[in-house]
Amino acid sequence: MTSIGIDLxxxxxxxxxxxxxxxEILDIEGDRTIRSVVSFEPGDxxxxxxxxxxxxxxxxxxxxxxxxxRHMVDDDYTVSIDDDSYEMTEYAPEEISALVxxxxxxxxEGSLGEAPDGAVITVPADFPENARAATRRAGxxxxxxxxxxxxxxxxxxxxxxxxxxxxxxxxxxxYDLGGGTFDISLVDVAHEDKFYDVxxxxxxxxxxxxxxxxxxxxxxAEQIEDETGVDVTDDPGAFLQLKGKAxxxxxxxxxxxxxxxxxxxxxxxxxxxxxxTREQFEEVTEHLVDxxxxxxxxxxxxxxxxxxxxxxxxxxxxxxKIPAVKEAVEEFxxxxxxxxxxxxxxVAIGAGVFADSIDPKKALEGDGExxxxxxxxxxxxxxxxxxxxxxxxxxxxxxxxxxxxSNANLPTMERREREYxxxxxxxxxxxxxxxxGEGDTVDDGDLELKTEFVLENIREAPANExxxxxxxxxxxxxVLSAHAWDESVVGSDVIDPxxxxxxxxxxxxxxxxPSGDEEKLSVEEIRALLPxxx
Ligand code: ADP
Ligand code: MG
Numbered sequence: 225m226t227s228i229g230i231d232l233x234x235x236x237x238x239x240x241x242x243x244x245x246x247x248e249i250l251d252i253e254g255d256r257t258i259r260s261v262v263s264f265e266p267g268d269x270x271x272x273x274x275x276x277x278x279x280x281x282x283x284x285x286x287x288x289x290x291x292x293x294r295h296m297v298d299d300d301y302t303v304s305i306d307d308d309s310y311e312m313t314e315y316a317p318e319e320i321s322a323l324v325x326x327x328x329x330x331x332x333e334g335s336l337g338e339a340p341d342g343a344v345i346t347v348p349a350d351f352p353e354n355a356r357a358a359t360r361r362a363g364x365x366x367x368x369x370x371x372x373x374x375x376x377x378x379x380x381x382x383x384x385x386x387x388x389x390x391x392x393x394x395x396x397x398x399y400d401l402g403g404g405t406f407d408i409s410l411v412d413v414a415h416e417d418k419f420y421d422v423x424x425x426x427x428x429x430x431x432x433x434x435x436x437x438x439x440x441x442x443x444x445a446e447q448i449e450d451e452t453g454v455d456v457t458d459d460p461g462a463f464l465q466l467k468g469k470a471x472x473x474x475x476x477x478x479x480x481x482x483x484x485x486x487x488x489x490x491x492x493x494x495x496x497x498x499x500x501t502r503e504q505f506e507e508v509t510e511h512l513v514d515x516x517x518x519x520x521x522x523x524x525x526x527x528x529x530x531x532x533x534x535x536x537x538x539x540x541x542x543x544x545k546i547p548a549v550k551e552a553v554e555e556f557x558x559x560x561x562x563x564x565x566x567x568x569x570x571v572a573i574g575a576g577v578f579a580d581s582i583d584p585k586k587a588l589e590g591d592g593e594x595x596x597x598x599x600x601x602x603x604x605x606x607x608x609x610x611x612x613x614x615x616x617x618x619x620x621x622x623x624x625x626x627x628x629x630s631n632a633n634l635p636t637m638e639r640r641e642r643e644y645x646x647x648x649x650x651x652x653x654x655x656x657x658x659x660x661g662e663g664d665t666v667d668d669g670d671l672e673l674k675t676e677f678v679l680e681n682i683r684e685a686p687a688n689e690x691x692x693x694x695x696x697x698x699x700x701x702x703v704l705s706a707h708a709w710d711e712s713v714v715g716s717d718v719i720d721p722x723x724x725x726x727x728x729x730x731x732x733x734x735x736x737x738p739s740g741d742e743e744k745l746s747v748e749e750i751r752a753l754l755p756x757x758x
Contacts, residue, residue: 230343348407398537431515439508470485520556538561644694
């Protein structure tokens with residue numbers, strides 16, 4: 225039994241799975257990625273999907289569908305195919321996507337030797353609810369159990385294994401320039417919780433490798449006109465062909481300083497040879513790169529950050545192989561971006577790793593890890609439920625201090641940094657009780673105790689001096705976990721709670737009473753915390 229991850233891209237799609245401990249891109253009939261293109265060739269009773277369909281695009285654009293992902297958000301959009309060899313002549317975007325997924329699944333079955341029975345499918349971080357629902361339906365139409373939808377930037381973070389690193393919290397910028405779209409996302413990685421939170425995403429649906437192809441094709445057309453007097457842009461078919469060649473030249477120029485455009489006469493009617501340097505390509509596409517940096521700026525500013533505040537930058541999407549793109553990103557963020565995982569494959573790899581980690585069947589097979597709590601059909605990791613009621617801790621005064629407000633989107637995490645302290649001199653322990661519900665105090669309100677735990681090893685100090693941080697997290701399924709630590713114990717701003725023994729934590733399900741295996745101590749024995757007055 226295997227679960228796989230699928231990057232259902234605007235331009236290209238790919239799938240991956242874990243084989244043993246290794247992430248593997250699944251071969252789809254000989255290719256690692258396939259074009260997300262569907263072709264309804266007349267007279268053929270099989271729909272062509274993938275690279276062969278993409279090859280037909282130039283010759284028969286009327287029966288070829290590409291970039292359908294852009295329309296997943298539009299409930300009323302249909303693709304009309306004007307040919308009677310097909311029963312259906314009108315297709316909803318999810319039906320076209322289902323055909324792409326079917327191809328990916330068939331390829332996966334071929335390379336795995338069995339049909340995958342569950343899949344995680346990735347979606348852009350800012351995909352609205354209806355587009356997510358349409359993606360789910362596409363998976364179901366293709367005949368696979370959609371375990372979860374995962375946002376693309378989160379998938380990239382998973383592929384890089386960021387959560388398994390040693391640091392505590394990290395802010396990551398995922399710069400994703402694909403074939404037709406650009407996204408810049410800021411993701412918080414909370415290592416101790418294995419938690420990813422996309423805090424901001426900016427970008428454009430119509431900015432990607434295609435625009436680079438088009439800009440270069442227009443420039444080449446000018447050169448052709450100078451040489452031959454023929455304006456290729458007047459003939460849509462010829463220009464489409466030229467764009468195809470421009471794409472090829474663009475990709476060559478990522479590895480070389482110059483490339484040659486050759487037309488034996490099929491495009492302009494005359495024999496043309498044009499030498500194109502990387503520098504010339506960079507000039508005609510500079511405005512596109514600049515736009516991506518403007519979006520990056522907007523995203524950073526939306527979080528009141530500066531580029532310096534970003535700890536790691538990941539490059540995702542085929543178009544980040546363009547050297548000028550890499551350079552612009554490096555200049556903006558003031559650090560070298562990571563490209564260790566192939567940018568064409570990072571999203572698929574992350575989805576595959578994630579699919580394995582939530583595979584419900586693995587829990588039954590008993591591979592040692594208890595995954596029984598993990599649902600098989602919850603909504604996407606970035607959408608889903610909201611917190612029904614305020615969640616807060618009880619202070620020594622008896623008052624409830626709200627940490628997570630009702631209606632926050634799940635998953636969510638709040639950290640109150642150095643906001644709490646002790647009420648007694650040399651107090652080394654504190655009881656942290658988390659309540660959910662309405663009311664100012666436990667006695668005077670409708671509150672339910674969700675979890676309680678004891679924070680130990682508080683630095684011996686006069687009352688009010690220790691600076692204590694409390695962090696509360698609700699994952700996408702509403703599972704609550706909380707951590708607390710004394711910042712002054714280790715003497716650094718941020719500690720890794722996993723490594724520090726003074727960290728205490730508790731877990732409970734939001735709809736369940738806590739397990740209560742924490743050491744129970746009465747409120748008299750241990751004082752709860754007061755907000756610091758600093
Ligand atoms: P999407 O996420 O939109 O499905 P991809 O991430 O697969 O797209 O990116 C596809 C784009 O990447 C295409 O425009 C393609 O031309 C471009 N691309 C792929 N390889 C290279 C390369 N070596 N140099 C420049 N562009 C490349
Ligand atoms: Mg992509």
